[in-house]
Amino acid sequence: MKLDTKAYESKMQKTIAAFEENIGTIRAGQANPAVLAKVTFEYYGSPTPLNTMADIKVADSKTIVITPYDRSTLKAMEKAILSSDVGITPSNDGSVLRLVFPQPTEERRRELAKQVQKQSEDAKVAIRNIRRDANDDTKKQKKDGAMTEDEAKQSDKAVQDLTDKYIKKLDEISAKKEAEIMKL
Secondary structure (H helix, E strand, O other): OOOOOOHHHHHHHHHHHHHHHHHHHHHHOOOOOOHOOEEEEEEEEEEEEEOEEEEEEEOOOOOEEEOOHHHHHEEEHEEEEEEHOOOOEEEEEEOOOOEEEOOOOOHHHHHHHHHHHHHHHHHHHHHHHHHHHHHHHHHHHHOOOOOOOHHHHHHHHHHHHHHHHHHHHHHHHHHHHHHHHOOO
16 A cells, blocks of 8 residues: 555645745835734734734835724834834824835845745755655555555655655745845
């Protein structure tokens, strides 16, 4: 009985999805509401995600406008954005917050590209760990007699093919993001 790779493939897909979500928060001079995805603020004593308490719209390619549903939360939202890793100081006009994204310098672009590369490497490590788990599972089944030598080799090859496929996908996604960051 050959190893069922569906569960491992599902884990690899989740790794890719998490990677895409993480690099989505890396801004490249374009206004992108995803940069606010992880920002939370105190609302009645509990941390609340900013995007659940405000309307977040892209006004133009460089500006995000945040309109809180409850105007009394404006100061708390502003404070949360300032203390987050967004790196932009919001302007507060009393009813909305505006985030204006400056054009990043060449040096900043290189830093952002390095961030993408690091996150890509972390995702590759996660995929390789999934491969290792699958191979350990194969060895265990072979040792227990549930799998023949040939089936174990086929399973290992299937898992390696899956790993190669997802690592290639990661490389494509990170290359695309790096190109987006580096272009003016």
